[in-house]
Amino acid sequence: MNDTHDPLPALLDRLETLDKLNEILIDCRRCPRLVEWREETARSKRRAYRDWEYWGRPVPGFGDPGARIFVVGLAPAAHGGNRTGRVFTGDMSGDFLFGALYRAGFANQPVSTHRGDGLVLRDVYIGAGARCAPPDNKPTREEMDACRPYLLNELRLLKNLQGIVALGSIGFETVQTAFRQRGVTVPRLKFGHGALYPLGEGLPWLMASYHPSQQNTQTGRLTTAMFDNIWQKARDLIS
Numbered sequence: 001m002n003d004t005h006d007p008l009p010a011l012l013d014r015l016e017t018l019d020k021l022n023e024i025l026i027d028c029r030r031c032p033r034l035v036e037w038r039e040e041t042a043r044s045k046r047r048a049y050r051d052w053e054y055w056g057r058p059v060p061g062f063g064d065p066g067a068r069i070f071v072v073g074l075a076p077a078a079h080g081g082n083r084t085g086r087v088f089t090g091d092m093s094g095d096f097l098f099g100a101l102y103r104a105g106f107a108n109q110p111v112s113t114h115r116g117d118g119l120v121l122r123d124v125y126i127g128a129g130a131r132c133a134p135p136d137n138k139p140t141r142e143e144m145d146a147c148r149p150y151l152l153n154e155l156r157l158l159k160n161l162q163g164i165v166a167l168g169s170i171g172f173e174t175v176q177t178a179f180r181q182r183g184v185t186v187p188r189l190k191f192g193h194g195a196l197y198p199l200g201e202g203l204p205w206l207m208a209s210y211h212p213s214q215q216n217t218q219t220g221r222l223t224t225a226m227f228d229n230i231w232q233k234a235r236d237l238i239s
């Protein structure tokens with residue numbers, strides 16, 4: 001994506017609400033590979049969800065527009081967010097995340113199964129580095145770059161923001177890149193579970209966490225206690 005001729009950043013910069021941003025986001029077709037994958041997955045479906053009408057589009061951010069904490073994941077799962085249309089909703093990563101948010105008082109319920117399930121987030125807004133489900137859960141660098149204008153504008157529109165929790169090293173990297181694109185000098189920060197960095201005067205802090213993927217949670221790399229520590233730390237930082 002050649003930034004010089006890319007009209008999207010200027011269009012998004014004029015928007016005044018997250019709702020407006022999400023209206024544009026859900027029609028996005030900038031990444032041909034991801035458009036094809038998200039739509040093919042929505043057509044072919046997983047057998048267990050054959051009665052679902054998959055969302056099959058970019059998955060918008062979700063949560064409290066007055067949030068003090070912004071959570072940045074990697075990308076929607078093919079049969080999770082790409083099915084339900086809500087980020088982290090309907091897969092095991094989401095179960096792990098929303099359970100932890102509930103225990104820390106950031107969510108009104110510990111489970112999240114579909115967009116009408118009554119889940120309300122308090123003081124937390126969730127986005128991702130790429131908004132369309134990628135093959136093998138791996139967006140390319142170009143796709144992350146193409147999607148970053150949405151993240152940049154979420155950062156701008158979350159007016160009460162005090163901190164960012166990045167889930168996984170790719171989310172951690174893309175947040176740093178977003179701030180550099182905003183003209184902030186961010187040194188190369190080292191990823192580590194619980195690593196916490198100030199980004200500068202008047203800017204939110206950035207905390208890294210292992211991603212609550214099954215690969216991490218089912219191998220014990222990320223335990224419930226380790227993840228709860230992240231949210232307790234975030235709670236303490238904004239209190």
Ligand code: SF4
Nearest residue numbers: 028030031058132147
């Ligand atoms: S990943 Fe982002 S930029 Fe690419 S098509 Fe999806 S919403 Fe658009």
